[in-house]
Amino acid sequence: MDTPERNQIGTPKAKFEDSPVFNYINSLSPIKPVKSVHITQTFSSLSFASLPSVFTSPHVSAHKESRFLRRHNTSDPSKPESTLASGNKVSANEDAAQLYINSEELREDCVPGVSTGEDSVEPSSEHSKFVIELPRNLKYDCGSPDCDPTRCGTEAHCELEVADLSAPLVPYVQKTSEEGSSNDEGHLQIICQTVQRKEVTGCDWESLISDAADLLIFDSPNGTEAFKGLMQNSLDPVTRFCTSLAPQLTQNDVNDEQNVQVLDIVGSGGQLETEDPSSQYGEASQLERTEQMEGHLNHCMVSSQSEKEDNKVETPMQFNCKPAVLNLQRGLRRRCLDFEMAGARRKSLDNVSNSSSNMLSQSDEKITTNDKQLVPMKPGGESSRCILPGIGLHLNALAKTSKDYKIIKCESLAYDRQLSLPNSTADIHSPTGGQGPGHESFSSASSERDMDVAENGVQLAHDASQEPAFLANEEFNQNSPKKKRRRFEHAGETESCKRCNCKKSKCLKLYCECFAAGVYCIEPCSCQECFNKPIHEDTVLATRKQIESRNPLAFAPKVIRSSDSVPELGEESSKTPASARHKRGCNCKKSSCLKKYCECYQGGVGCSISCRCEGCKNAFGRKDGSFIGTEAELDEEEAEACEKSVAEKHQQKIEIQKNEEQRPDSALPTTPLRLSRQMVSLPFSSKNKPPRSSVFSIGGSSSGLYTSQKLGKPNILRPESKFERHSQTVPEDEMPEILQGDGSPSTGVKTASPNSKRVCPPNSDFGPSPGRRTGRKLILQSIPSFPSLTPQH
DNA sequence: GAGTTTGAAACT
DNA sequence: CAGTTTCAAACTC
Incomplete structure (x- = not known):
């Protein structure tokens, strides 16, 4: 969409830098x-056009409204909205x-x-009513005891949010999954109330801010x-x-000091994130968190x-309208694009609604992930880069990776791209925190990250720090496209690293691997x-x-894993070793399905x-x-893998990776x-790119999935759909089944797909995490994400 | 690195 | 739905 905002993007930035204040600040701050860099990104992100309809799906709207209405209760009972609430x-x-969706809308x-x-x-618009500005929220999670217990609860995370449009400053506390936050809600509510009161009364911004400050918590003590x-x-x-910036940004628009303060807060938050590694994930995580925290919200x-x-009348809150402010806020949010995220979340939410607690915790984690992407991972300059590109579209897929899986390798690239994933992921993550010790490692970087994030904030931080560097390195190093590719392949080979070489499609068609995978193109492309x-x-x-309208499954994983899912296949399907099948089947004529031209082969699945x-x-x-022996072997191996404890799996993966690294030969993704599969040699070996996939498969988000699928064995990625998990709250291990049973949302999507043939849950592949999945499980995971888009249509 | 082959995606 | 064209990856040299 062409939003006017874009134009603004560049400007603000320039202003900041040029301004004396900026210089001054630079001198001061470490x-x-x-x-x-950070700023730049922020603006750029801001510039992004508003999210499309994706977020607007009808489903969402309904829910949204109800909630929003609630909000009003406090402020204005009289209003209809409140009623709904x-x-x-x-x-x-x-x-x-x-x-979240609403905010987008x-x-x-x-x-x-x-x-x-x-x-x-x-x-x-009605939407305006509901606007919640999660995105812009600055959130600082603090695990630190320092936080005011009364407000935040010791463990609770406090977040300060600024709404985009509505722009109220909303401090809220979040609970981390890990931390028992049972009490947090109470605190949060209190806080919210406090804020509201203030606003209502006279918008005592200062006091609010101070409160917010108290609330704000950093992960790091x-x-x-x-x-x-x-x-x-x-x-x-x-x-x-920040303060200095705010005025500039707001410039004429800002009338109230309060507004300025708000801006300051925001700005500070952004910077803080940048600087503070711990806070890196703040934004994304916040968003998700916010989502999760219904009551709080x-x-x-x-x-x-x-x-x-x-x-x-413009209240301080309204500063939103002001271009500068908007930009800032957007910037924060935009970083996390999510095509699927919204959808994924929706699904997950729907399913999971009940298990809010778990979800919340998960969401937090996921959020963190997002933040990573959004915010420069490392203080180091390089990190910033990674972030920029990334914001991740289809985070979903990635996000989906269950926490369970920790991926060893992540492809930073993918990660960046799919920032949004975390969101979806968050939902999905099991309460356990992903913890599974063993979570399987996905090969996919994104998955790793997600997982890491989900599991432990700490881990996330690590990853983030590391990954960014990694990404930066790769990006910088790579010169030619091909080289880049190769590099990626070699290095991680994960899908996350997808790169395209599109010339005419503008990377807006399925021809583009990145686009098809639901990720943004990045430098390596x-x-x-x-x-x-x-x-x-x-x-x-x-x-x-548009594409989804044409084919709901367009962004679904091409390879469907579970044979179960595809009864249609009948004998063959069951026979196939992997139990995975290509969604639509191939149409090869000259390659004999022995080359990667063949999607089935590329995906590591047999033809059906x-x-x-x-x-x-x-x-x-x-x-x-x-069948070929390899497949059978693969299946067996998979089964074994499933049996193994997560931890074992994780280790194994690591080992495998090591092995692969050591021996280039190994085609294994x-x-x-x-x-x-280690044992089996995949055809992929040629390039190492394992089936690209791996990484994303998680994707639950619709798009993300592809990658994993391609990989072929997507299973790996299967991150399973976090959604599924969430919904069922199934134990991590059991994930695979979840998909089957639930009727995961994904199914709905599937059905819709034109390709009725195999539509089965594309996701299935990923669904079960490597460990968990028995090999054949179906996974709907990806599906969920898709729906998001589809429905809107 | 350039050119060819291939088959999916897109179009008609 | 089928046929054709377009496209970019996969592959070859």
Whole structure:
């Protein structure tokens, strides 16, 4: 979509840098180096057009409204919205998802107005009412005890959010899954109420801010104090910086000091994130968290929205409209694009609604992931880069990777791209925190990250720090496209690293691997006239929608794993070793299904009845039903793998990876499958790129899936759908089945798909994590993500 | 690295 | 739905 905002993007940035204040700040803050970068990204992200309809799916809207209404309760009972609110409570997860979506929608709606530069904000659309500004929220999680117990609860995470449009400053506490946050809600509510009161009363922003400061918590103990210091003491370089920036940004628009303060907060948050590794994931995580925290959100939300609606007069909260502010906020959010995220979340939420607690915790983790992507992972300048590109579209897929799986290798690239994934992931992650000790490692980087994030904030931090560097290195190092590819292949080979070389498709067609995988193109890509970038988010989303409308499964994994899922196949399907089948089957004529031209082969699955290939010699299984030993072996291996404890699996994967690294020969993809498959030599060996896939498979989000699928054995990735997990809350180990049983949302999608043939749950492949999945499990995982888009259509 | 082959995706 | 074209990956040299 063409939003006016884009234009603004560049400007703000320049302003900041040019401004004396900026310089001053730079001199003061240690963060300098990162800052510049960070800011840039932020703006760029901001520039992104509002999310498309994706988020707007009808489903969401309904839920959203209900929630929003609630919010109003506090602020303005009289309003109709409030009425609604009273009515239903959606599960926290759902709410969160909805909120997220709404925010997106709101943006779109609001953006135009904003772009005009008008101060007055128009709630014109219903959406505006609901606007929640998760994205922009600055969130600092603090595990530190320092946090004010009363408000945050010792363990609870406090987050300060600024709504985009509504822009109220909403501090809310989040509970981390890990931490018992049973009490957190109470705290959160309190906080929210407090905020609301303030707003209502007179918008005592200062007090709010101070409160917020208290609330703000950094993951790192140190961070907390620092943050507080910032908030309270303008002396802090960061704070100063933010403060200084805010005025500039708002410039004319800003009338109230309050607004300025808000901005400051935001800005500080951003910077903080940048600097503080611990906070890296803050934004994304926050979003998710917010989503998860229904109750919290509701409470918090009330203030901002109610004010807007109630008062069209600009309240401090409304500063949203101001271009500068918007940009900032957006920037924060946009980093995490999510095509699928929204969908994924939705699904997950829907399913999981009940298990809010778990979800919440998970979400937190996931969020973290997002943050990573969004924020420069490392203080080091390089990290910033990674972030930029990434924001991840289809995080879903990646995100999906269950926490369970820890991937050894992650491809930083993928990671970046799919930032959004985390969101979805978050939902999905089992409460356990992914913990499974063993979670399988996926080969896919994204999955790893997700997992890491999910599992432990700490781990995440590590990964983030590491990964970014990794990415940066790769990106910088690679010169030619091909080289880049090769590198990726060799290095991680994970899907995450997908790169394309599109010249005419603008990376907006399925021809583009990146696009097909649901990830943004990044530096390694040698594509021309690429529109598959965060900057063109709107376009990308719109295109995706279009494609999905044409074929709901277009972004679903091509390889479906479980034989179960595909009864249609009948004998063959069951016969196939992998139990995985290509969604639609191939149509090879000259390659005999022995080359990667063949999608089945590429995916590491045998050809099935659905295939129209000629002279099929697919090593993984011929159309006629004959199988090759390798496949069988693979299956067995997979089964074994499943049996193994997660930990073991994880180790194995690691080992495998090592092995692979050591021996280039091994074709085995890094993906989790490898573990099981190690023994078998995959055809892929040629390039090492294992089936690309691996990485993303997680993707639950629709798009993300592809990769994994391609890999072929997608199983690995299967991250299984977090969604599924969430929904069922099934034990990690059991994930695979979940898919089957539940009727995961994904199914719905499947059915829709035109390709009725094998539509079965594309996701299935990934579904079960390597360990868990027995080999044949179906996985719907990916499906969920897709739906998001589809429904909207 | 350039050119060819291949088959999916897109189009008609 | 089938046929054709377009496209980019996979492959070869």
